[in-house]
Amino acid sequence: MLIALLSSAVAIALCWAAFANPKIVPRGRQSLGEYAYVFVREQIAKPNLGKDADRWMGFLFTVFLTVLVWNLMGIIPFIQFPLAAHIAFPLVLALTVYGIKVYLGVRHHGVRGYLRGIVHLPGLPGWAYVLYVPLILAEVFVTSLFTHFMRLFANMFAGHVLVAFFSSVGFWFLFERLTPLGAGLGVVGVLMTIVMTAFEMFIQFLQAFLFAMLAGMFIASGLRGEH
Numbered sequence: 001m002l003i004a005l006l007s008s009a010v011a012i013a014l015c016w017a018a019f020a021n022p023k024i025v026p027r028g029r030q031s032l033g034e035y036a037y038v039f040v041r042e043q044i045a046k047p048n049l050g051k052d053a054d055r056w057m058g059f060l061f062t063v064f065l066t067v068l069v070w071n072l073m074g075i076i077p078f079i080q081f082p083l084a085a086h087i088a089f090p091l092v093l094a095l096t097v098y099g100i101k102v103y104l105g106v107r108h109h110g111v112r113g114y115l116r117g118i119v120h121l122p123g124l125p126g127w128a129y130v131l132y133v134p135l136i137l138a139e140v141f142v143t144s145l146f147t148h149f150m151r152l153f154a155n156m157f158a159g160h161v162l163v164a165f166f167s168s169v170g171f172w173f174l175f176e177r178l179t180p181l182g183a184g185l186g187v188v189g190v191l192m193t194i195v196m197t198a199f200e201m202f203i204q205f206l207q208a209f210l211f212a213m214l215a216g217m218f219i220a221s222g223l224r225g226e227h
Contacts, residue, residue: 003083007069014065040064040212048216049223056219059100063093064212067152071204074160075197082204085156087149090211094149097215102141104222117225140221148214155207159200166192 018033026034040061045053067084074082084090105114118140119133166189173179173186 003073003079003081004070004089006079007066007073007083011062011065011069014069036065037061044209044213044216048213048220050220052220052223056216059219060212060216063097063215064208067093067211068205068208071156071208072201074156074163074204075201082156082160084152084207085160087153090149090152093211094145094152097148097218098145101218101222104219105225108223109225114225144218148211148218152207152211155203159196159203163193163196163200166190166196 015033017029018036019030022030037057041053041057044064045057045060049056067090070083070089072082073079074085105117108114109117115137119129119136121132121136124132168189170186170189170193173182173189178186
């Protein structure tokens with residue numbers, strides 16, 4: 001919970017530093033903030049939401065930045081725990097997106113219209129709907145939620161375990177049980193820790209991008225009443 005509160009404070013501080021006193025010609029912190037905002041707008045919001053992109057930018061940018069800060073906590077010294085590796089946090093965020101998706105679908109299309117838009121597939125024979133309808137409803141209302149939070153959780157958990165393993169190997173064979181034979185293994189552990197940390201940083205950014213992109217896709221599906 002302390003890491004969650006710290007993550008929120010960091011995300012707010014970053015936005016405040018970048019946008020509290022904006023200039024016509026951005027420089028320094030404002031330039032970095034606008035670059036991040038434009039990245040989310042052009043790569044996540046517009047491709048999925050089109051003309052509704054700007055309306056949902058506040059939410060999508062918040063989701064992206066929150067998940068990114070959560071993940072980066074895994075490489076901060078003395079913290080070193082990606083918050084998304086605790087399943088409750090990505091689950092709650094995914095449930096929030098899920099609730100918005102369903103709410104928008106029902107509000108804009110009604111319950112019947114929303115369900116019809118999900119299951120209707122032009123050109124599909126009538127008899128095939130017996131198989132198709134249960135599968136598509138399960139995908140929209142069950143599988144999509146599960147994969148949304150599980151992808152983030154599993155990647156952060158696995159990456160954290162790998163970094164912890166290699167760092168433990170290096171510490172054990174170089175400091176706890178230093179021997180001529182084990183020293184080489186300890187050096188390998190340290191080198192692999194560095195490599196895996198760099199790779200983990202890439203995965204942390206990628207998972208924040210994917211989580212926000214899926215959020216944009218789900219919101220778009222609610223607005224358009226489609227799967």
